[in-house]
Amino acid sequence: MTPLEVGVWYSLPGIPNVVISLQKTSDFLAYPEWITQRNTKQRATKKSVIDHLRKLFPTHHIVGLGKLTKDDEWEDGTKYSAGTIWRLDANTRSYLWESGKTDRIPENVLCVMYLEDSLIKLRRTYWTFDNPTAAEVAAEVVTGCQKSLGMNLKTKKFQEGQYVTALSYLCQYDDPDNYGIKGLWTETNDDTITQSEYRRTKMQNAIMQYKDEIIAVDNLLNETGINKHFDQTFITSLFLLHTRRGTFHANIEHIMKLINEKVEDEFGDIVTISMSTKGRLNATGWIQRENKQPGFGGTVYIPDRGKMDGFAQGVPFFTYWLDVAVEEGLHHKQNQGAKIGYQKWFQEFLARPRFKQMKEQVLTTGILNY
Numbered sequence: 001m002t003p004l005e006v007g008v009w010y011s012l013p014g015i016p017n018v019v020i021s022l023q024k025t026s027d028f029l030a031y032p033e034w035i036t037q038r039n040t041k042q043r044a045t046k047k048s049v050i051d052h053l054r055k056l057f058p059t060h061h062i063v064g065l066g067k068l069t070k071d072d073e074w075e076d077g078t079k080y081s082a083g084t085i086w087r088l089d090a091n092t093r094s095y096l097w098e099s100g101k102t103d104r105i106p107e108n109v110l111c112v113m114y115l116e117d118s119l120i121k122l123r124r125t126y127w128t129f130d131n132p133t134a135a136e137v138a139a140e141v142v143t144g145c146q147k148s149l150g151m152n153l154k155t156k157k158f159q160e161g162q163y164v165t166a167l168s169y170l171c172q173y174d175d176p177d178n179y180g181i182k183g184l185w186t187e188t189n190d191d192t193i194t195q196s197e198y199r200r201t202k203m204q205n206a207i208m209q210y211k212d213e214i215i216a217v218d219n220l221l222n223e224t225g226i227n228k229h230f231d232q233t234f235i236t237s238l239f240l241l242h243t244r245r246g247t248f249h250a251n252i253e254h255i256m257k258l259i260n261e262k263v264e265d266e267f268g269d270i271v272t273i274s275m276s277t278k279g280r281l282n283a284t285g286w287i288q289r290e291n292k293q294p295g296f297g298g299t300v301y302i303p304d305r306g307k308m309d310g311f312a313q314g315v316p317f318f319t320y321w322l323d324v325a326v327e328e329g330l331h332h333k334q335n336q337g338a339k340i341g342y343q344k345w346f347q348e349f350l351a352r353p354r355f356k357q358m359k360e361q362v363l364t365t366g367i368l369n370y
Contacts, residue, residue, distance in 0.1 A: 006108060017115040028063060028109050029094050034086045034126045035074060035119070036144035036204070040095045042160060043140065053096050056104040064089030064129060065113040066122040074119055075208060076149050086122070088114065089129045127200055138164045138184075141200055145207040151215065154222040158214065164203070166235035169311050170213070171206050173236075173350060174243055179206065212356075213242045220248050224256035229291040233302070233311055237318035241326075246355030249326040255284045259291065280333035283325035287318065301342070316346035323349065 004010065004022040011019050033040065043049055053060070066088040073079050087094065090109075097105045116122045142161030146153065153159045164184070172183035179202060180186025188198040207214065217238045221230065242248065257263050263271040273288040275281065277298035281289065293300045301317050304310040320338050338345035 004110075009113070019113050019115065021111050021113070022108050023111045025097070025106050025109050028065075028087070028090075028111060029098060031065060031085050031087045033091050034066065034088050034122075036123065036126070036141075036148040037087075037091050038140035039143040039147070039160065040091050042143070044092050044095045044099070044101070049092060050096070050101065053093055054102050056102055056106060060090075060093055061106050061109050063087070063093070063109045063111055065111050066125055067113055067115050068117070068119065068122060069115050070117040072117075072119045074148065075204070080119065085113070088122070088126045124197060127197055138203070141203050142167075142207065145204045148204075149207065149211060151207075151211065153215070153218045155218050155226065157221065157226055158218040163214070163217075163232070163235055165232040166239060167203075167206055167210065167214070169232070169236040169315065170210060170239040170243075171202075173240060173315065174354075175209070210239065210243075212246075213239045216242050216248060220253060220256070224253055225260045225262060227256070227260045229259055230256065231306070233305060233314035234318050236311065236315050237322055240315070240319055240349075241322050243354050243356075244349070244352050245326070246359065251325045251330050252322060254330065255287065255322070255325055258284055259288060280335045282330055282333050283321040283328075284330065286321050286334075286337070290314075290317065301337070316342040316349075319349060320345055 004020075006022050006024065007027075009019045009021040064087070066086050068080055068082055068084045070082050071079070093102075096102050114122070114125045116125065139161035142164050143159070146159075146161065157163065168179075168183035168185060170183070171179035172181065184199065184202055184206060186202075187195055190198070193201075217235060220238065224230075238248075238252075241252070254263070258271060258273055261270050265271055273284050275285050275289045275292070275296070277289075277296070289296055289298065290301055290305075293302070293305075302310055302314040305314055317337070320342055324332065324334070340348075
């Protein structure tokens with residue numbers, strides 16, 4: 001066999017838009033990761049990944065690159081010139097090689113370069129290397145999207161994309177026409193696109209659409225601290241509240257700090273939340289009483305919390321009381337929730353105009369018609 005010459009690119013007969021080359025590993029490592037590459041450093045800490053890659057096997061010598069052949073613009077407005085090259089595959093391997101966490105580093109690697117005239121086509125090629133239901137889980141897809149949009153999130157929870165379930169329910173409740181009745185888990189009937197590509201595209205669209213909400217909730221959690229009660233159900237309600245109000249009232253932050261036991265009185269003692277099984281409670285009391293269920297007593301409004309049915313029960317409940325805290329204040333008390341019922345109230349809440357719509361209308365016409 002005739003060996004490949006290092007640094008020379010070879011075309012493949014009958015295979016368009018693909019070239020191969022034997023490249024020095026150092027040259028391969030100099031290329032940047034793909035735009036939406038997941039959090040490589042985080043993934044490289046997983047024991048299963050380290051076990052798989054710490055020993056150099058022949059298959060690890062084969063890597064993937066992508067080259068843009070025409071000028072193009074990414075979805076966030078960033079422009080890329082023709083000739084730009086990214087690492088589409090072997091990014092975790094590259095990180096481990098550079099970190100000295102493998103037994104050997106190859107002198108050369110066989111690069112397979114895919115040539116495409118648009119970023120969307122390159123993204124499709126990148127997606128073929130990992131399956132979001134297997135190698136690249138949903139949270140890792142999200143971290144890649146965050147990276148491409150330059151989102152510098154503060155909490156570990158959001159940095160690692162551990163809000164994808166809440167984001168899916170936000171899509172389901174706030175924009176069902178676009179995302180379907182199952183949010184980000186809705187499947188497509190379009191035979192020209194794979195379920196994997198469809199799901200990834202929807203995730204990226206959702207992060208772009210709800211970027212302000214994601215950043216706002218992340219900032220809020222960074223101020224209040226993370227608590228087990230701030231689960232995906234509660235985060236969904238925070239997302240929804242922000243879509244309608246455009247900001248978080250100080251009362252919301254105060255409630256969350258109370259739940260997280262971060263509020264002290266003048267003597268330095270932790271302020272406790274007043275709860276009871278009967279009588280009137282403020283919004284904080286109603287929320288915290290539900291956090292203490294089952295076991296506290298009284299009516300349980302989210303019996304299936306932590307399960308799929310729990311979202312349909314819990315999101316209207318939490319959204320209602322958070323909204324009451326803003327509208328009526330922290331001292332306002334009630335002996336029951338929404339008089340028309342949580343579900344009907346929630347539908348009326350969803351019918352409210354989004355803050356972005358109102359802001360756009362004022363900026364365009366100077367008039368608010370809502």
